[in-house]
Amino acid sequence: xxxxxxxxxxxxxxxxxxxxxxxxxxxxxxxxxxxxxxxxxxxxxxxxxxxxxxxxxxxxxxxxxxxxxxxxxxxxxxxxxxxxxxxxxxxxxxxxxxxxxxxxxxxxxxxxxxxxxxxxxxxxxxxxxxxxxxxxxxxxxxxxxxxxxxxxxxxxxxxxxxxxxxxxxxxxxxxxxxxxxxxxxxxxxxxxxxxxxxxxxxxxxxxxxxxxxxxxxxxxxxxxxxxxxxxxxxxxxxxxxxxxxxxxxxxxxxxxxxxxxxxxxxxxxxxxxxxxxxxxxxxxxxxxxxxxxxxxxxxxxxxxxxxxxxxxxxxxxxxxxxxxxxxxxxxxxxxxxxxxxxxxxxx
Amino acid sequence: xxxxxxxxxxxxxxxxxxxxxxxxxxxxxxxxxxxxxxxxxxxxxxxxxxxxxxxxxxxxxxxxxxxxxxxxxxxxxxxxxxxxxxxxxxxxxxxxxxxxxxxxxxxxxxxxxxxxxxxxxxxxxxxxxxxxxxxxxxxxxxxxxxxxxxxxxxxxxxxxxxxxxxxxxxxxxxxxxxxxxxxxxxxxxxxxxxxxxxxxxxxxxxxxxxxxxxxxxxxxxxxxxxxxxxxxxxxxxxxxxxxxxxxxxxxxxxxxxxxxxxxxxxxxxxxxxxxxxxxxxxxxxxxxxxxxxxxxxxxxxxxxxxxxxxxxxxxxxxxxxxxxxxxxxxxxxxxxxxxxxxxxxxx
Numbered sequence: 256x257x258x259x260x261x262x263x264x265x266x267x268x269x270x271x272x273x274x275x276x277x278x279x280x281x282x283x284x285x286x287x288x289x290x291x292x293x294x295x296x297x298x299x300x301x302x303x304x305x306x307x308x309x310x311x312x313x314x315x316x317x318x319x320x321x322x323x324x325x326x327x328x329x330x331x332x333x334x335x336x337x338x339x340x341x342x343x344x345x346x347x348x349x350x351x352x353x354x355x356x357x358x359x360x361x362x363x364x365x366x367x368x369x370x371x372x373x374x375x376x377x378x379x380x381x382x383x384x385x386x387x388x389x390x391x392x393x394x395x396x397x398x399x400x401x402x403x404x405x406x407x408x409x410x411x412x413x414x415x416x417x418x419x420x421x422x423x424x425x426x427x428x429x430x431x432x433x434x435x436x437x438x439x440x441x442x443x444x445x446x447x448x449x450x451x452x453x454x455x456x457x458x459x460x461x462x463x464x465x466x467x468x469x470x471x472x473x474x475x476x477x478x479x480x481x482x483x484x485x486x487x488x489x490x491x492x493x494x495x496x497x498x499x500x501x502x503x504x505x506x507x508x509x510x511x512x513x514x515x516x517x518x519x520x521x522x523x524x525x526x527x528x529x530x531x532x533x534x535x536x537x538x539x540x541x542x543x544x545x546x547x548x549x550x551x552x553x554x555x556x557x558x559x560x561x562x563x564x565x566x567x568x569x570x571x572x573x574x575x576x577x578x579x580x581x582x583x584x585x586x587x588x589x590x591x592x593x594x595x596x597x598x599x600x601x602x
Numbered sequence: 603x604x605x606x607x608x609x610x611x612x613x614x615x616x617x618x619x620x621x622x623x624x625x626x627x628x629x630x631x632x633x634x635x636x637x638x639x640x641x642x643x644x645x646x647x648x649x650x651x652x653x654x655x656x657x658x659x660x661x662x663x664x665x666x667x668x669x670x671x672x673x674x675x676x677x678x679x680x681x682x683x684x685x686x687x688x689x690x691x692x693x694x695x696x697x698x699x700x701x702x703x704x705x706x707x708x709x710x711x712x713x714x715x716x717x718x719x720x721x722x723x724x725x726x727x728x729x730x731x732x733x734x735x736x737x738x739x740x741x742x743x744x745x746x747x748x749x750x751x752x753x754x755x756x757x758x759x760x761x762x763x764x765x766x767x768x769x770x771x772x773x774x775x776x777x778x779x780x781x782x783x784x785x786x787x788x789x790x791x792x793x794x795x796x797x798x799x800x801x802x803x804x805x806x807x808x809x810x811x812x813x814x815x816x817x818x819x820x821x822x823x824x825x826x827x828x829x830x831x832x833x834x835x836x837x838x839x840x841x842x843x844x845x846x847x848x849x850x851x852x853x854x855x856x857x858x859x860x861x862x863x864x865x866x867x868x869x870x871x872x873x874x875x876x877x878x879x880x881x882x883x884x885x886x887x888x889x890x891x892x893x894x895x896x897x898x899x900x901x902x903x904x905x906x907x908x909x910x911x912x913x914x915x916x917x918x919x920x921x922x923x924x925x926x927x928x929x930x931x932x933x934x935x936x937x938x939x940x941x942x943x944x945x946x947x948x949x
Contacts, residue, residue, distance in 0.1 A: 461907070502806060
């Protein structure tokens with residue numbers, strides 16, 4: 256470790272996640288000796304505050320990574336594909352929050368509470384998993400470790416901020432239009448650039464990202480494939496249904512799991528999650544205590560509640576998992592990876 | 603059948619479901635020779651239009667059921683418990699939309715597409731199932747019939763209108779308050795009369811109805827127990843997670859099922875549902891065609907899409923089931939039961 260910190264770059268510094276990354280670096284007091292803020296040509300020249308100092312955002316180009324030690328990327332997959340190899344060539348370690356490299360064999364896909372050790376195998380690029388995957392594996396890993404895990408069926412209730420600032424704006428303006436009886440035209444959701452767009456206000460859209468040939472969406476496939484990779488369980492049975500609902504921030508998940516053991520009770524699941532790193536247990540039906548997206552916003556943890564034993568299978572359990580998709584789902588997990596790199600002396 | 607129709611009573615005539623019942627009786631041109639509209643003392647005296655004629659709503663009392671042949675009840679479980687036996691004593695057949703008698707052994711619990719024949723066993727009271735149960739069993743029955751069914755895992759995305767007119771109002775006023783940065787105090791949801799109330803606008807609440815000792819809510823237990831009764835499958839493995847989302851009308855369900863047969867493909871599931879009574883197939887990923895609550899409002903059918911074969915189990919399938927909770931989930935299923943009673947010459 257350099258004695259006074261690291262030269263950190265943030266690519267996508269003006270976006271929703273980029274802004275949260277800067278906020279999180281501040282809050283965690285991450286040792287930043289120099290900060291380089293990068294963006295598209297369009298956002299270049301904008302001014303951003305970090306620790307009270309003004310930084311000017313520059314248009315990304317390969318030479319901007321000169322001297323950079325840690326580069327946090329969150330500017331879209333196509334941008335990552337261009338600039339990640341360039342940053343690595345210049346000696347930086349890239350923590351990439353897009354799907355560009357997640358399934359590449361030589362790229363660790365990391366949730367520090369689950370597979371921090373995989374960081375040691377990095378070859379310059381480390382991938383930050385999909386938001387809905389991160390919160391699920393953080394909650395399931397303590398259960399897998401204790402009792403084995405063999406099946407996961409998950410249905411998501413995902414916030415619009417996962418689709419960017421324009422989707423947040425669309426939810427607000429559509430909600431206002433509907434409440435005041437005005438007309439509106441959906442333009443962003445479910446997927447910017449897809450053929451059709453649908454109302455999200457006071458609606459639920461069972462499509463996140465584009466469809467694959469097997470009828471699952473890319474978001475669903477991400478949850479399925481990334482979970483297997485992060486947990487080192489290629490044999491895990493897992494299926495996802497991903498749904499967008501009219502929530503600004505905070506993803507929720509209804510998760511059914513089957514453990515290897517038939518001899519686990521709800522009380523033990525609760526104990527395991529109470530002790531688990533990065534997890535907050537909120538599970539007391541008698542006090543109507545359970546996680547909700549409106550309560551998780553701005554918090555780094557993954558919240559778990561509604562834990563029930565399946566009425567039919569002794570190894571089956573149902574859980575409700577909620578987290579801030581911009582923090583643990585994106586910015587916080589990326590910064591956490593950077594912290595792990597420092598702690599493991601990998602940077 | 604009386605040549606010119608039946609004396610029909612609607613109890614709860616001024617409520618959200620009662621109003622839909624009257625609208626549905628009109629639309630279906632149900633043979634009503636005389637109409638008696640009943641309510642609580644509070645709503646008595648209100649005037650309601652039916653087929654262009656004004657009817658005055660009367661306070662319910664036992665003698666009001668004199669001469670009534672078919673009584674549609676939707677005024678809450680405690681009201682049903684008082685008046686259903688009275689109506690039966692006066693010779694009426696009661697179609698009850700509350701949970702008061704659903705699990706009673708001598709009360710048929712009927713979704714006409716699934717178990718119309720059970721009506722023949724009635725002893726005066728027929729129960730209309732829970733809204734989220736009805737739409738699910740209507741979609742699953744054709745699959746069970748063709749290939750057997752042994753497991754169901756369902757996560758719901760339920761509209762606030764299932765909780766009544768006050769909950770609709772709460773969603774609207776809260777949404778307005780949040781959009782304009784004003785304060786608000788949740789007063790109705792998740793459960794009127796429970797200890798705590800939570801924000802529903804731009805949020806998701808994983809509680810519908812009160813909690814049972816086993817950690818499931820009463821709504822979840824309703825889905826589980828009623829499905830077994832309607833489908834005559836006490837041995838069915840089924841578990842539900844019920845969640846309220848900020849949608850006014852239209853329940854959605856993410857459903858995982860396991861069939862008895864290992865040799866079914868998605869194309870056949872689609873064919874079965876295309877032919878199924880009361881079901882509309884909306885399943886074409888390439889055209890972004892899938893059901894959504896905003897599209898189902900005002901329609902009697904159950905809409906099914908997002909049909910996928912489970913990646914791990916040959917007998918496993920995932921479906922997305924949407925329906926208007928006030929129509930097929932309540933008013934239309936009740937009127938449909940009345941139509942079946944006529945057709946089967948049971949009234």
